[in-house]
Amino acid sequence: MTALVYLEQTDGAVDEPSLQAATMASSLGGGAEVHAVVAADTAALAPAGPLPVDAVQVAVHEAFGSYAPLAVAEAVVELAGRLGATCVVGPGTERGNEVLAHVAALLDLPLAANCVAVADADARVTRVRWGGSLLEEARVDAPTLLLTVQPHAVAAEPGAGDPPSVETFTPTLSDAALALRVVERVGAATGGVSLADARVVVSGGRGAGSEEGFAPIEELAELLEAAVGCSRAVTMAGWRPHTDQVGQTGTKIAPEIYIACGISGATQHMAGCKGAKRILAINADREAPILQSADYAVIGDLHEVVPAISAAIRAARSG
Ligand SMILES: Cc1cc2nc3c(=O)[nH]c(=O)nc-3n(C[C@H](O)[C@H](O)[C@H](O)COP(=O)(O)OP(=O)(O)OC[C@H]3O[C@@H](n4cnc5c(N)ncnc54)[C@H](O)[C@@H]3O)c2cc1C
Numbered sequence: 001m002t003a004l005v006y007l008e009q010t011d012g013a014v015d016e017p018s019l020q021a022a023t024m025a026s027s028l029g030g031g032a033e034v035h036a037v038v039a040a041d042t043a044a045l046a047p048a049g050p051l052p053v054d055a056v057q058v059a060v061h062e063a064f065g066s067y068a069p070l071a072v073a074e075a076v077v078e079l080a081g082r083l084g085a086t087c088v089v090g091p092g093t094e095r096g097n098e099v100l101a102h103v104a105a106l107l108d109l110p111l112a113a114n115c116v117a118v119a120d121a122d123a124r125v126t127r128v129r130w131g132g133s134l135l136e137e138a139r140v141d142a143p144t145l146l147l148t149v150q151p152h153a154v155a156a157e158p159g160a161g162d163p164p165s166v167e168t169f170t171p172t173l174s175d176a177a178l179a180l181r182v183v184e185r186v187g188a189a190t191g192g193v194s195l196a197d198a199r200v201v202v203s204g205g206r207g208a209g210s211e212e213g214f215a216p217i218e219e220l221a222e223l224l225e226a227a228v229g230c231s232r233a234v235t236m237a238g239w240r241p242h243t244d245q246v247g248q249t250g251t252k253i254a255p256e257i258y259i260a261c262g263i264s265g266a267t268q269h270m271a272g273c274k275g276a277k278r279i280l281a282i283n284a285d286r287e288a289p290i291l292q293s294a295d296y297a298v299i300g301d302l303h304e305v306v307p308a309i310s311a312a313i314r315a316a317r318s319g
Contacts, residue, residue: 004085006096007036012044012048014047017092024154034053037079046058051158055167058166059072067182069102071178079171087144092150115128116153193221198227201228201259203273205262206233206234206263214240216306219310230244231266280298285299
C-alpha cells in the first residue's frame, strides 16, 4: 500500500494539521509506504527536518507562489498516479478540504472529509459531521481512499530517524487550474484582537438590524478589549465580513465569555461557540433557542441593553 499525504506549509514550515494528517497516514496499514507532497514556487521551500513520512516530493511551479487549489490538486493527482497511491490524505483545514475536494472531482471518487479514525483494512472511516455534533462511521467504496484528517483528532508525531528524502517535480497544470488562484490579500480589520484567540467575544446577529446597528456592539467590544463576531445571517446580509462569522462555516471560538446579541442560537452557530466557557445572550425573545445554552441572559432590545452595559462599565471604571 502506498499513501500520499498533502502537506500545507507556512514560510517553509509544515503546519500542525498537516503533521497530524501525516501521522495518521503513517499509521495506515503495516508497512505502508508514505510519500508527502508540498506545493511551492521554489524548491528552496522543501520542508526540512524529520517528518513521519518516507519521502517528500516538492511540486514546483510559479503558480504556487499564491494559493491555487485546483493547480495543487492537479499536482497531487499527477503524483498519486505516478506512485500508484491507494490512499491520498490531506489536513482537514479549509484549504486542505478544498484541495482534496478538487482531487476527488478530478478522479471522480468520493472524499471522506474530517476523519478522526481510519480502519484501513476495509476503508472504514469515522468522521465528524454536522459541525461536530455527531460522529459518522462509513465505509468508503473506492479504488483510492481519499480523506482529510480532522485537526487535533490525532497528536502529531515527528518522524523517527533520518529526515525523508526530498525530490522535486514540475507538474503539468491546465489553464483552468492556473486561473483559479488568490490574487490579493486584504488584512481583516479585527482591531488587533483575533476572533479565534479572543478571551472575550461580542457578537451580533440579525437582531442588530443593519451594518450601522453594530456600532454599540463594537463600542462594547472595545471597552472589553474583545473581538467582534457575528452570525451567518449578518455576513449573508453583507453587514460584516465573513472573517467575523462564528459557527460551523465560520470561526470556532473558545473565549472566557461569549456575548451574543440578537442571535437566535441555530445549531450551525452554536457549533462555533460551544467552546465558550460562559455565554451571555441578549435577546428580545425569551423563547430564543440560545437561551438553552446561555449561562446568563438579558431579555430586551439589544439597542438599549448593550449601550446600557457600556455605560455601566464606564461608570464603574470612572468611579
Ligand atoms: C450549511 C449551513 C451552515 C451554516 N453555518 C453557519 C455559521 O457558521 N454561523 C451561523 O451563525 N449560522 C450558520 N448557518 C445559518 C444558521 O442556520 C442561522 O440561519 C443563522 O445562524 C441565524 O442567524 P441569526 O441568529 O443572526 O438570525 P435569526 O435566526 O434571524 O435570529 C435573530 C435573533 O435576534 C433576535 N432579535 C431581533 N431583534 C432584536 C433586538 N432588537 N434585540 C435583541 N434581539 C433581537 C430575535 O429574537 C432572534 O432570536 C448555517 C446554515 C447552514 C444551512
